[in-house]
Amino acid sequence: xxxxxxxxxxxxxxxxxxxxxxxxxxxxxxxxxxxxxxxxxxxxxxxxxxxxxxxxxxxxxxxxxxxxxxxxxxxxxxxxxxxxxxxxxxxxxxxxxxxxxxxxxxxxxxxxxxxxxxxxxxxxxxxxxxxxxxxxxxxxxxxxxxxxxxxxxxxxxxxxxxxxxxxxxxxxxxxxxxxxxxxxxxxxxxxxxxxxxxxxxxxxxxxxxxxxxxxxxxxxxxxxxxxxxxxxxxxxxxxxxxxxxxxxxxxxxxxxxxxxxxxxxxxxxxxxxxxxxxxxxxxxxxxxxxxxxxxxxxxxxxxxxxxxxxxxxxxxxxxxxxxxxxxxxxxxxxxxxxxxxxxxxxxxxxxxxxxxxxxxxxxxxxxxxxxxxxxxxxxxxxxxxxxxxxxxxxxxxxxxxxxxxxxxxxxxxxxxxxxxxxxxxxxxx
Numbered sequence: 001x002x003x004x005x006x007x008x009x010x011x012x013x014x015x016x017x018x019x020x021x022x023x024x025x026x027x028x029x030x031x032x033x034x035x036x037x038x039x040x041x042x043x044x045x046x047x048x049x050x051x052x053x054x055x056x057x058x059x060x061x062x063x064x065x066x067x068x069x070x071x072x073x074x075x076x077x078x079x080x081x082x083x084x085x086x087x088x089x090x091x092x093x094x095x096x097x098x099x100x101x102x103x104x105x106x107x108x109x110x111x112x113x114x115x116x117x118x119x120x121x122x123x124x125x126x127x128x129x130x131x132x133x134x135x136x137x138x139x140x141x142x143x144x145x146x147x148x149x150x151x152x153x154x155x156x157x158x159x160x161x162x163x164x165x166x167x168x169x170x171x172x173x174x175x176x177x178x179x180x181x182x183x184x185x186x187x188x189x190x191x192x193x194x195x196x197x198x199x200x201x202x203x204x205x206x207x208x209x210x211x212x213x214x215x216x217x218x219x220x221x222x223x224x225x226x227x228x229x230x231x232x233x234x235x236x237x238x239x240x241x242x243x244x245x246x247x248x249x250x251x252x253x254x255x256x257x258x259x260x261x262x263x264x265x266x267x268x269x270x271x272x273x274x275x276x277x278x279x280x281x282x283x284x285x286x287x288x289x290x291x292x293x294x295x296x297x298x299x300x301x302x303x304x305x306x307x308x309x310x311x312x313x314x315x316x317x318x319x320x321x322x323x324x325x326x327x328x329x330x331x332x333x334x335x336x337x338x339x340x341x342x343x344x345x346x347x348x349x350x351x352x353x354x355x356x357x358x359x360x361x362x363x364x365x366x367x368x369x370x371x372x373x374x375x376x377x378x379x380x381x382x383x384x385x386x387x388x389x390x391x392x393x394x395x396x397x398x399x400x401x402x403x404x405x406x407x408x409x410x411x412x413x414x415x416x417x418x419x420x421x422x423x424x425x426x427x428x429x
Contacts, residue, residue, distance in 0.1 A: 013200050014382050021204035025211025032212025035205040039375065042202020045195045047371060050361060051148055053188040055160045060181035062164025063174075075297050078406040082298075082399050083306040086244070087346050090236065090308040091339040094315035097232050099329070103224035103320060153365045154344075206375045225316050226383050232312050233387040237265075241398045248401035249413035256413065257401065260284045261394060268393035269386050274303040277393040285400045289416035294403050302396030307346050309391030310359065313384055314345030317377040318363055324376070341366050 025032045141147055141155045148156075167174045167181065245257035267280045278299055285295040318338050322329050329335075345359040360377050364370070381388075404412045 014203065017200035017204035018207050018379055018382065021207035022211050024204075024208040028208070029212050032208045036209045037205075039202055039206025039209055042195075042198055042206065043371075043374065045198070045202075046374070049188065049191055049195065050153075051156060052184075053192060054153065054156050055163075056181055056184040056188050058157060058160035059164040059167070060178070060185040062161055063167035063178045063181055074407055075294055075403065078403045079298055079301060079399075081406065082402045083302070086240075086308060086395070086399060086402075087306065087311050087343050088339070089240070090311040090346070091315060091342040093236065093240075094232060094312040094342065095335055095339060097235070098228055098315055098319045101224070101228045101231065102323065103228050103316065153362050203375060203378065207379065210376065222379060222383060225320055225380055229312060229316060229384045229387060233309075233391060236308065236312070236391055237394070241395065244398040244402055248398075248405040249410075253401060253413055256288045256417075257398065260287045261397065264394045264397050265390055268389045274307065274389060274393045274396075277389075278303055281393060281397050285397050288397070288401060289413050290400045290404045291408065291412075291416060294407060295400055298400040298403050299396055302399055303393070306396060306399065307388075307392035308395045309384075309388035311342050311346035312391070313380065313388055314342035314359060314363065315339075316384070317345075317360060317380050318342065318367070320377060320380065321363070321367070321369060321373065 021035075024035070139154050139158055141152050146152055146155070147159055164181070167177050170177075241257065241261070242254055245253040247253075249256065261284070264277060264281045264284045267277045268274070281299045281303075282295055285299060286292060290298075315338065318341060319329065321327075329338075341363060345362055360374055360381070361371070363377070364374060401413075404416075408415070
């Protein structure tokens with residue numbers, strides 16, 4: 001019990017700080033603006049570290065995978081297919097449920113727009129570009145100095161990925177560079193840890209100011225968002241995980257999955273950490289009959305690169321901002337763009353530590369919102385943390401079964417369980 005309380009402690013403190021800020025905002029009203037500098041201090045600290053944190057984290061992660069990637073072969077290609085397809089399915093499901101249960105329904109858009117416009121947080125009116133030009137502008141910049149801006153997260157990610165890939169391809173000669181990237185990543189994460197000690201005060205103060213100016217209507221939006229996420233969690237956890245197990249190995253696969261799914265699920269909820277769940281997930285996937293080499297590839301990679309729960313979070317954050325600013329969400333082009341960005345958010349959030357903030361900055365950057373709206377959607381990350389981790393972590397166990405199906409064929413489970421039984425008999429004799 002003490003361990004669970006310890007794991008949840010910081011999230012509980014953050015939630016209490018946000019609630020306290022909301023109460024202060026309601027009580028103080030517009031006078032809560034006096035707390036704004038405390039919130040701005042937290043924001044500025046985050047903005048100062050975003051660029052180096054993203055660069056070093058992604059470059060180091062890719063550089064360290066170089067040797068493994070050359071040996072993955074068919075397993076790796078299957079992993080990519082499974083991760084991409086399940087993430088896209090998550091984005092589509094998330095969009096469907098969110099459109100049906102609009103979490104911002106009833107919010108006074110006019111009031112919100114006037115307040116946020118005063119803060120400079122409304123979407124920028126971008127120059128009309130064709131598709132090719134928009135892609136170029138989204139993923140690249142014309143000068144290196146522009147990459148060092150928090151407003152250009154995607155170009156920064158591209159540069160970091162190229163740096164990590166080049167380091168891995170150079171091999172032995174680039175080992176000092178790989179070591180430097182790894183050490184720099186650890187330093188940046190320690191800086192993030194230090195800054196986050198101030199998060200309860202900073203986030204609480206910022207939220208008090210927001211509620212003081214916008215009133216209690218925004219709180220209803222957060223409650224609705226949490227309810228929508230819980231609906232998505234139930235549908236995906238029980239429905240889609242069962243579907244994935246069935247596609248992997250039929251009825252036998254469904255039985256095997258649910259007989260072993262409880263420990264990974266409880267660990268994910270208790271720790272709110274996909275990384276902390278890796279050991280339990282490894283054991284559970286092996287008990288399900290997934291070959292060891294696939295388990296040891298899918299589970300660690302999935303913890304870093306594949307998080308369907310984070311995709312749902314991306315959909316809700318984008319929808320929340322669209323609703324807050326009264327932006328149109330009825331066109332097919334908007335829906336396709338939302339699905340694509342949510343897919344990227346899931347990958348970015350999984351790829352690096354502190355990825356929730358990076359995913360939020362990615363949303364802000366792609367849609368042209370001012371960085372000052374970051375705390376408005378950062379609260380969503382806090383309130384959906386536990387169910388999101390449940391989907392992120394346990395989903396990778398289900399994905400390991402799908403990878404086994406693609407690599408070993410439809411009889412993989414029967415063959416694997418037969419080998420396990422033979423091993424047990426040999427051990428007994």
